[in-house]
Amino acid sequence: MEMWQNIRIGKVEDEELSEGVFLTWNDLCVSVSISRIGSKNIIEGVTGYARPSELLAVMGPSGSGKSTLLDALAGRLDFSTRQSGDILINGHKQKLSYGTSAYVTQDETLIATLTVKEAVYYSAQLQLPDSMSKSEKIEIAEQTIKDMGLQDAMNTRIGGFGNKGISGGEKRRLSICIEILTRPKLLFLDEPTSGLDSAASYYVMSGISRQRGGRTIIASIHQPSAEVFSLFHSLCILSSGRTVYFGPANAAIEFFRTNGFPCPLLQNPSDHFLKTINKDFDEDIEHGLAGRMPTEEVVDFLINSYKSSEEYLKVQNQVAEICQQGGEILEKRSHANFITQSLVLTRRSSVNMFRDLGYYWMRSVSYVIVALGLGTIYYNVNLCYRSIEERGLMVAFVVSFMTFMTVGGFPSFVEDMKVFQRENLNGHYGSSAFVIGNTVSSMPYLLLISLVPGSIAYFLTGFQPGFEHFIYFALVLFISMMIVESLMTNVAAVVPNFLMGIVVGAGIQGLMILSGGFFQIPNELPKIIWKYPLYYISFHKYAYQGMFKNEFEGLFFTDNVNGINVTISGEDVLREKWQVEMGYSKWVDLAILVVILILYRMVFFLIVKTNEKFVHARKTSTSISSKKSRQIMAKYLPASPLHVDMLTNSS
Numbered sequence: 001m002e003m004w005q006n007i008r009i010g011k012v013e014d015e016e017l018s019e020g021v022f023l024t025w026n027d028l029c030v031s032v033s034i035s036r037i038g039s040k041n042i043i044e045g046v047t048g049y050a051r052p053s054e055l056l057a058v059m060g061p062s063g064s065g066k067s068t069l070l071d072a073l074a075g076r077l078d079f080s081t082r083q084s085g086d087i088l089i090n091g092h093k094q095k096l097s098y099g100t101s102a103y104v105t106q107d108e109t110l111i112a113t114l115t116v117k118e119a120v121y122y123s124a125q126l127q128l129p130d131s132m133s134k135s136e137k138i139e140i141a142e143q144t145i146k147d148m149g150l151q152d153a154m155n156t157r158i159g160g161f162g163n164k165g166i167s168g169g170e171k172r173r174l175s176i177c178i179e180i181l182t183r184p185k186l187l188f189l190d191e192p193t194s195g196l197d198s199a200a201s202y203y204v205m206s207g208i209s210r211q212r213g214g215r216t217i218i219a220s221i222h223q224p225s226a227e228v229f230s231l232f233h234s235l236c237i238l239s240s241g242r243t244v245y246f247g248p249a250n251a252a253i254e255f256f257r258t259n260g261f262p263c264p265l266l267q268n269p270s271d272h273f274l275k276t277i278n279k280d281f282d283e284d285i286e287h288g289l290a291g292r293m294p295t296e297e298v299v300d301f302l303i304n305s306y307k308s309s310e311e312y313l314k315v316q317n318q319v320a321e322i323c324q325q326g327g328e329i330l331e332k333r334s335h336a337n338f339i340t341q342s343l344v345l346t347r348r349s350s351v352n353m354f355r356d357l358g359y360y361w362m363r364s365v366s367y368v369i370v371a372l373g374l375g376t377i378y379y380n381v382n383l384c385y386r387s388i389e390e391r392g393l394m395v396a397f398v399v400s401f402m403t404f405m406t407v408g409g410f411p412s413f414v415e416d417m418k419v420f421q422r423e424n425l426n427g428h429y430g431s432s433a434f435v436i437g438n439t440v441s442s443m444p445y446l447l448l449i450s451l452v453p454g455s456i457a458y459f460l461t462g463f464q465p466g467f468e469h470f471i472y473f474a475l476v477l478f479i480s481m482m483i484v485e486s487l488m489t490n491v492a493a494v495v496p497n498f499l500m501g502i503v504v505g506a507g508i509q510g511l512m513i514l515s516g517g518f519f520q521i522p523n524e525l526p527k528i529i530w531k532y533p534l535y536y537i538s539f540h541k542y543a544y545q546g547m548f549k550n551e552f553e554g555l556f557f558t559d560n561v562n563g564i565n566v567t568i569s570g571e572d573v574l575r576e577k578w579q580v581e582m583g584y585s586k587w588v589d590l591a592i593l594v595v596i597l598i599l600y601r602m603v604f605f606l607i608v609k610t611n612e613k614f615v616h617a618r619k620t621s622t623s624i625s626s627k628k629s630r631q632i633m634a635k636y637l638p639a640s641p642l643h644v645d646m647l648t649n650s651s
């Protein structure tokens with residue numbers, strides 16, 4: 001059944017509360033292979049559950065496995081890890097489909113140039129289905145902004161490096177706001193309060209807590225204040241991937257007290273728990289342990305004590321009960337269709353490119369200055385022999401360097417890729433819509449650069465007159481810049497690291513420029529590698545040769561050699577000096593450039609699609625039969641008095 005009607009404003013119905021998600025995990029283990037060490041266990045035999053309308057907090061010292069547990073439960077572990085144990089949703093092994101769950105990561109990958117309102121509106125248009133009217137989507141977006149207490153910052157830009165925008169706490173709330181637009185039944189939050197002061201942490205957590213109605217929330221958290229701690233219903237404390245405590249948050253103090261670690265008066269309980277189990281600073285070399293029990297032993301003692309406690313038995317019973325009850329199989333929700341998503345992404349990307357000075361505007365200024373430089377250095381070349389060299393150098397500079405300057409946009413591509421990866425992983429839209437949005441939005445800027453700085457360089461130099469010649473020149477420049485942009489987006493998709501990306505992108509272009517047939521004429525290029533295949537796959541070859549043909553065909557160059565006037569045709573120059581392939585016209589060179597551009601865009605599409613497939617393959621798991629469910633339950637039930645009742649009832 002389509003569930004969107006249930007998420008309209010103010011209609012969180014009782015039915016939805018009862019249709020909540022019960023998540024259970026049994027004997028969950030996650031390990032990773034590390035060369036030399038072998039296999040390292042990150043999560044070891046963890047059992048627990050999360051229920052609708054409740055907030056489960058996962059606490060533990062740094063490196064205790066909180067994020068890994070969340071990733072495992074959300075089906076987002078990377079491929080370097082191995083997972084065993086059972087994770088069941090409403091008693092079934094099933095895929096967490098789009099719209100049923102959301103995951104808010106620690107890092108805020110948001111578009112810095114947008115305002116809070118714009119970020120949420122665009123996201124609502126991307127995520128909510130076309131069956132909803134635009135006004136309904138806006139209504140949901142506004143309500144969610146208010147729910148997360150962001151109404152006062154609605155018109156403030158998000159901001160980022162170098163331009164201050166909303167605060168860290170507001171960014172965190174905005175990330176959550178974007179993910180809960182679809183009213184997911186299951187919400188994972190990885191350290192929603194990290195880096196925030198206690199007041200901001202409380203705002204964020206109370207905002208999350210207010211969003212509970214029928215929703216199951218699991219949040220990993222470092223060191224909550226006492227106020228924040230009071231918002232938790234259940235608590236899972238981990239140490240080195242093992243459970244120190246799982247149960248009601250308010251019973252944790254009693255657990256520590258009965259095991260000989262009472263929380264001192266006026267001390268924040270979470271501080272006390274983490275201090276008791278934090279092994280990182282155990283070795284006080286100068287002062288020794290001063291008679292204290294080593295933390296390693298304390299942790300082992302607490303883990304064993306928990307395993308033999310009534311609390312652990314209750315957890316096992318609760319897990320078994322939830323599995324026995326079963327529940328609905330979660331249905332995938334629909335989102336905006338492909339055309340809407342492509343249009344919204346194009347609009348959003350255009351707004352970002354327009355506002356981000358570094359994306360195109362700064363580059364345009366550099367292009368104008370460089371074009372003026374070129375135009376004055378080669379000002380008004382004439383038709384003497386010397387101008388053959390000058391025309392050649394001018395073409396080579398435009399094709400090699402003016403296209404190379406496109407790498408200046410790499411930092412912005414990297415930011416775009418980060419936002420895309422987050423939104424794509426969370427199922428907001430697919431890679432095809434992103435590729436279209438990114439390509440179309442960049443076109444007007446590149447066209448402007450080809451026409452304005454292009455015309456300055458072209459007409460100051462005094463290249464071939466005539467509209468057709470100039471348009472050809474501008475078109476080759478435009479397509480070549482789009483090819484370099486595509487190359488850099490491909491690099492950003494594979495190497496999302498800013499510095500490494502620039503090095504790789506510049507290196508590839510350097511090789512292509514060298515083998516393009518200008519810096520060494522084609523017949524002199526070493527056959528292996530440089531001629532075959534680099535010369536033929538380098539886009540520079542077609543750009544050089546197209547521009548050469550555009551510039552030299554139809555011209556005659558005259559000079560006085562030993563008192564005799566000698567004339568040479570442009571065609572001879574092309575054949576003899578530049579060794580241009582004359583068997584086809586300049587328009588074929590342009591067509592080949594367009595094909596290369598399409599190929600580069602397809603490669604980008606394949607990279608992101610493959611990445612998407614890998615990630616989603618991890619999320620997909622086959623449904624298991626109820627028989628298998630019972631086998632799993634039977635494995636955990638022997639100790640449970642409830643077990644007998646349940647098995648009797650089920651049979």
Ligand SMILES: Nc1ncnc2c1ncn2[C@@H]1O[C@H](COP(=O)(O)OP(=O)(O)OP(=O)(O)O)[C@@H](O)[C@H]1O
Pocket residue numbers: 032034042060061062063064065066067068069078080081222
């Ligand atoms: N893919 C991996 N390869 C190797 N080690 C990993 C991998 N993923 C996690 N680990 C290790 O597992 C341990 C737990 O990591 P995790 O990020 O889950 O801890 P955490 O409790 O969330 O830490 P923090 O609070 O500092 O974010 C760490 O020691 C980490 O280095």
